[in-house]
Amino acid sequence: MLNKNVSRREFIKRNSLTGLGAVLTPSLLANSIEKQAISAPMSASTGPAIYSSSGRPALLGGAPLRTKEWPAWPIWKPETDEKQLLEVIRSGVWSRAKLANEFEQKWAQTLGVKRSLLVVNGTNALIIALNQLNIRAGDEVIVPPYTFIATVSAVLATGAMPIFVDVDPETFQIDPARIEAKITPRTKAIMPVHILGLPADMTRIMAIAKKHNLVVVEDACQAHLAELNHQKVGTIGHAGCFSFQNSKNLPIGEGGAIVSNDDAFMDRCFSYQNFGNPYGAGVGSVSIGSSMQGTKLRTTEYQAAIGLAQLERLDAQTTTRNENAGYLKSKIKDIPGIVPYKLYDEVTRGAFHLFPFRYQKEGFKGLPRAGFLKALQAEGVPCSSGYATLNNQPYLNDAFQSKNFRKIYPKEMLDFKQYVAQNQCPQNDRLCNEEAVWFTQNLLLGPQSDMDEIVAAIEKVHTYAEQLAKLNNK
Ligand SMILES: *Cc1c(COP(=O)(O)O)cnc(C)c1O
Numbered sequence: 001m002l003n004k005n006v007s008r009r010e011f012i013k014r015n016s017l018t019g020l021g022a023v024l025t026p027s028l029l030a031n032s033i034e035k036q037a038i039s040a041p042m043s044a045s046t047g048p049a050i051y052s053s054s055g056r057p058a059l060l061g062g063a064p065l066r067t068k069e070w071p072a073w074p075i076w077k078p079e080t081d082e083k084q085l086l087e088v089i090r091s092g093v094w095s096r097a098k099l100a101n102e103f104e105q106k107w108a109q110t111l112g113v114k115r116s117l118l119v120v121n122g123t124n125a126l127i128i129a130l131n132q133l134n135i136r137a138g139d140e141v142i143v144p145p146y147t148f149i150a151t152v153s154a155v156l157a158t159g160a161m162p163i164f165v166d167v168d169p170e171t172f173q174i175d176p177a178r179i180e181a182k183i184t185p186r187t188k189a190i191m192p193v194h195i196l197g198l199p200a201d202m203t204r205i206m207a208i209a210k211k212h213n214l215v216v217v218e219d220a221c222q223a224h225l226a227e228l229n230h231q232k233v234g235t236i237g238h239a240g241c242f243s244f245q246n247s248k249n250l251p252i253g254e255g256g257a258i259v260s261n262d263d264a265f266m267d268r269c270f271s272y273q274n275f276g277n278p279y280g281a282g283v284g285s286v287s288i289g290s291s292m293q294g295t296k297l298r299t300t301e302y303q304a305a306i307g308l309a310q311l312e313r314l315d316a317q318t319t320t321r322n323e324n325a326g327y328l329k330s331k332i333k334d335i336p337g338i339v340p341y342k343l344y345d346e347v348t349r350g351a352f353h354l355f356p357f358r359y360q361k362e363g364f365k366g367l368p369r370a371g372f373l374k375a376l377q378a379e380g381v382p383c384s385s386g387y388a389t390l391n392n393q394p395y396l397n398d399a400f401q402s403k404n405f406r407k408i409y410p411k412e413m414l415d416f417k418q419y420v421a422q423n424q425c426p427q428n429d430r431l432c433n434e435e436a437v438w439f440t441q442n443l444l445l446g447p448q449s450d451m452d453e454i455v456a457a458i459e460k461v462h463t464y465a466e467q468l469a470k471l472n473n474k
Contacts (some may be wrong), residue, residue, distance in 0.1 A: 066380030122243025194223035197351030337363020
């Protein structure tokens with residue numbers, strides 16, 4: 001699964017830069033990135049574009065439908081983004097100081113939450129949050145299987161046991177109806193993930209958590225500015241965590257944040273990422289020494305400067321992604337074999353880190369998903385099959401065989417075969433192994449005519465599905 005994600009990040013990089021690099025000089029490249037990503041989404045309409053979906057598919061010798069580059073990612077505008085960054089670099093104040101504070105205040109304000117703490121990455125934001133909510137070895141934490149591995153790695157890092165709850169395939173999110181059956185006396189937390197940037201069903205999850213006295217840590221690492229009933233995700237549970245890794249909707253390169261309305265908790269999180277040095281309500285003074293166990297996961301000032309520059313455009317980009325996603329969904333939903341994502345009724349905004357749909361080969365004359373992806377890619381539309389199943393991989397057994405796990409858990413809980421049998425998620429298996437298809441968020445940043453091209457490419461593959469299936473069988 002790690003490979004898949006790495007290749008996804010690679011994939012974004014490649015699709016935004018190569019092919020194009022061979023034709024354009026660096027300055028022209030920068031120029032065209034500007035046009036694509038900044039001016040294009042702002043123009044309301046580029047007029048009716050006509051894309052023929054009747055020509056032969058590229059895989060069958062036809063011309064690829066899309067030859068233009070897609071919006072590049074990340075976006076960097078020297079004229080607006082570099083001033084503060086250069087000032088920081090020239091100042092020599094590189095460890096966290098006032099810009100990190102400023103970013104934290106702005107991020108909290110943007111989300112409508114009391115506090116935010118900027119740290120090295122999203123994975124460690126999750127680890128810190130779990131740790132400071134007292135999740136420890138011997139505890140069980142409920143997670144969805146349809147996520148990036150870091151969700152589960154964070155649980156294992158605390159010494160707790162991840163317990164997988166299957167997804168609702170229509171929304172790609174953890175299925176609240178299946179959570180209670182997995183709660184045991186060891187269960188201490190639920191970690192919903194707003195995967196793909198689409199909100200999980202927090203209303204039902206919070207009700208279950210309340211009933212069973214569990215803490216909720218939202219993995220909002222893909223869900224910047226997504227909302228349920230106009231409340232930003234990440235601010236609904238006891239804590240929320242974000243990632244600012246390069247592929248994410250607010251890219252810094254590396255970075256992450258914890259957000260919460262609980263001051264005492266946020267003070268402890270701050271202390272923890274700063275050697276346990278006292279902070280806020282934390283007792284003691286730095287000169288006397290640390291009163292709590294900690295580590296070092298601090299950010300830098302130049303990361304904060306990049307984050308502040310990116311934050312300026314996040315809201316407008318999110319609007320563009322929502323508009324394009326809604327339009328694309330409406331245009332492909334009636335193609336047989338294409339089942340786009342569903343949003344819960346309470347969703348007032350998505351983040352659309354990815355645009356997902358389910359591909360059902362029965363609607364495409366039996367053309368397997370891999371053949372569909374290959375044909376669509378040949379048309380110039382980058383796409384992928386997304387995640388592999390996370391609930392049966394060797395990394396889990398590796399943790400179970402560690403000294404710490406063997407000291408804490410009874411032998412039968414560490415029986416990998418038994419664990420896999422108890423953590424089966426057939427809905428997720430089908431998504432991962434057969435049905436899920438993704439477009440990355442940068443494809444949603446261009447003009448609406450880009451969506452028309454994606455639609456036409458899918459229609460073309462649909463029209464020629466039988467021939468493509470034959471090609472696939474050879
Ligand atoms: C990216 C991501 C993380 C980890 O964030 P990093 O900043 O890469 O450490 C965690 N959970 C999910 C769902 C993610 O997509």
